[in-house]
Amino acid sequence: MKLKLFTLFLLIYTLQARSQARYNQIKDYKVFFGWAHHAPQDWVAIRQFTDYNKSYYLLVNPQTLETKVDDSSFYQVKPMSADEAKVFFKSTPYEKALRKAENSSIMIQDAGIERGLPKETGISLTADLCPSHKPLDRRIFTDIFNEFKKVERPVPVALSVTGIWMNKHQEDLAWLKDMQAKHEIYITWINHSYNHRVSKSAPLKENFLLEPGTNISYEVLKTEKDMLANGLLPSVFFRFPGLVSDQQLVFSITSFGLIPIGTDAWLAKGQQPQAGSIVLIHGNGNEPVGVNDFIKLLQSKTKSIANKQWLLYDLRESVDEEFADDK
Template sequence: MMKQLVFTIVFLFFFSFAFAQIPHGDLDNYKREWIALEENARPLIGIRSFTVMGSKYYLIVDPMTLETRIVDSKLLKVRSRDSVQVNKSLNGTVYERCFSIVRKTENNLQDAGLNFRLPKESGINLTIDLCPSHKPLDKDIFEDVLSAFKGLDSTLPLAVSVSGKWLLNHPDDLAWLKSLEKKGIEITWINHTYDHVFNSKPLVSNFLLSPGTDLSYEILANEKLMLKNGLMPSVFFRCPGLVSDRAIIEKLLSFGLIAVGSDAWLAKGQPVHNGSIVLIHGNGNEELGVRDFIKLLQTEADAIKAKHWTLYSLSEGLEQYPN
């Protein structure tokens, strides 16, 4: 009995900081929520709930900062479960602004969502996709970032879009990525679906538009796997191939997720500007994109040293972007 109590206390302590390796079987009834919550008078939105050893938890979003956390339900006050009231509670928040921005491009076949340069930024928003691959992680990307900013910035934000099939096949690479936090790299973990469906058909029948694709499963299964591996799912989502349609974007929004596109996919030769959302693949399958990114760091070396060019978090600057 005492042994079980000690285990429970230790588990909950680490889980509260989102670093626990959560056994898949211990995370039960993981499901979508859309609920207005409150923590110490601070409004929050619950987008997922689940139980661990009989205790209920929420994956919450701060609607002003877009930060996500896991919080014990006993520490939260339920303000409303009515979807209309929950939506009203978002008025004037950054979260609401993101929904509005995303809906402007939801009819795009490719690159819907946040796909633009963010204003007032001197630098880029770096996003690195990890699609399924048997090749090792391109560690050069991260090592060159650390080298370029050595002695200049204590925190270097970037985003990694991770697929479930990549996670399952790269435990050592994942451990290495997680270790980078000690060196100052702050990773925003983006859901990139569990299976990352791909076929040889045209885009209208490919990726998430492939017949029979279950988007709910792709979202929730990957989030559960991320949590199991100690990764905090962010509010962002990257569609495989950047391919979607209106129905997909609306479903993502119903799950509280913000689609992230790119205005600078380097392997496609798209130019980089200040505030660009840069896309490269770090799964060993995009040598050109990685090479172009390293060249970009070299080109901006003087600006980096002068602190005139840096890396930004995806959540920065969105409050300034016009609806």
């Protein structure tokens, strides 16, 4: 398990160096599905765009769920429809995760993948960066680094980022990128929509991304474009604002090739994490209760962390392992 994690990180660093460049002249950014082969690996192409008149793909490794951006000329490509891609890659962890998310789509709240790695002692940490006038709660990241630096470095964390937060918190974003550049943390960037609109009075069925008139294509693709422009690598994951969706919205998200991620442990709501939990806190300064609860959780696990008996897991590996042997 740990050898696989180490190998995965080495691969991710190699891909990261090629994938986290800033793309400042993005044009024709669009959904594109296809089988993309560059020996010895098969990839799923899910986006196509040009930058300074050069063509690129956003690609997903269907076995490990990592993503990368690469020059389209490097690949032998067979274009496909979304349905054809699902059939072609149906036996991979990537497509199994998409199917699992679609099977839970009838829930109005918390549709998607809620847990991973049920056999492991530890959690996958996700922190949401919703629009906020407050600064990033940096305690989350300094505390996890200080707790884990002797046993697990970089420390994996998944951040659900909105386009508005990203573009209005450039100083905080630069600080996070610096931590990652120093190999103190490794960030999986989750698409959390661009606007994250919310109404205090509207019912859930007409709230968040279910608000009438919402342009879901804009919410998804604009966020990805701005990630790339800011030097961030979009992952294959999506988190619904407010964890609110309906069946049609879930299928809309999976039609972009994205896996909805929920949670079974929203700390601010008193939900306690179990082995394999996908934990949710908010890092945007608006939810100090959840952050305080997470810091207390870390402090309670100090001895287990030191003995490598309680660790943080990369979200991609958690989901990948969950579906690798599923038939």
